[in-house]
Amino acid sequence: GAGVSQSPSNKVTEKGKDVELRCDPISGHTALYWYRQSLGQGLEFLIYFQGNSAPDKSGLPSDRFSAERTGGSVSTLTIQRTQQEDSAVYLCASSLVQGVSAGYTFGSGTRLTVV
Amino acid sequence: EDKVVQSPLSLVVHEGDTVTLNCSYEVTNFRSLLWYKQEKKAPTFLFMLTSSGIEKKSGRLSSILDKKELFSILNITATQTGDSAVYLCAQHQNRDDKIIFGKGTRLHILP
Numbered sequence: 458g459a460g461v462s463q464s465p466s467n468k469v470t471e472k473g474k475d476v477e478l479r480c481d482p483i484s485g486h487t488a489l490y491w492y493r494q495s496l497g498q499g500l501e502f503l504i505y506f507q508g509n510s511a512p513d514k515s516g517l518p519s520d521r522f523s524a525e526r527t528g529g530s531v532s533t534l535t536i537q538r539t540q541q542e543d544s545a546v547y548l549c550a551s552s553l554v555q556g557v558s559a560g561y562t563f564g565s566g567t568r569l570t571v572v
Numbered sequence: 573e574d575k576v577v578q579s580p581l582s583l584v585v586h587e588g589d590t591v592t593l594n595c596s597y598e599v600t601n602f603r604s605l606l607w608y609k610q611e612k613k614a615p616t617f618l619f620m621l622t623s624s625g626i627e628k629k630s631g632r633l634s635s636i637l638d639k640k641e642l643f644s645i646l647n648i649t650a651t652q653t654g655d656s657a658v659y660l661c662a663q664h665q666n667r668d669d670k671i672i673f674g675k676g677t678r679l680h681i682l683p
Contacts, residue, residue, distance in 0.1 A: 499660060500673035563614040
């Protein structure tokens with residue numbers, strides 16, 4: 458597609474349930490980031506994929522969070538046993554070439570609400 | 573401790589005013605300084621700054637980097653209601669390629 462696509466755009470889930478958030482990067486983009494933005498806060502780095510290299514998971518807040526990127530394209534962020542503090546907008550961004558900071562394109566995000 | 577610090581956190585001005593938004597960052601591991609505008613959910617790219625003292629302009633927006641004092645400013649002249657948004661500053665790190673964002677400045681332009 459023309460841009461970074463995220464789904465669902467909105468997700469309401471009950472505390473304790475697992476959720477999966479999906480990111481479709483721009484075709485051919487090798488770098489993919491997940492960020493989280495809580496209400497009134499800046500963007501918090503979660504995880505970074507670059508090509509076939511091992512992902513940088515240093516931003517994941519707990520072991521309830523995990524992410525995969527299959528075939529170097531689509532990525533899924535999974536949150537297990539969701540808590541109310543997980544409520545936030547989860548943003549995905551992709552870039553064609555590692556290190557080209559101006560080339561990062563963001564998706565529209567998934568707004569997750571844990572009730 | 574936050575690595576990228578923006579000020580003010582929020583700002584309300586009248587249409588036509590000029591505003592200056594501030595961003596300070598860490599010297600460690602610096603590759604570039606980025607500015608984004610966030611109106612709804614997805615931030616849109618404004619500027620990338622790598623060299624000190626060179627102003628980048630786009631219409632009424634301009635930005636400059638001071639690598640000695642470790643800060644950047646974003647100026648908006650003749651503000652319009654459409655400029656109302658959160659403006660995010662971010663440091664792109666060299667070693668690990670991470671982009672670290674500040675908390676943003678929420679700008680509201682009154683008609």
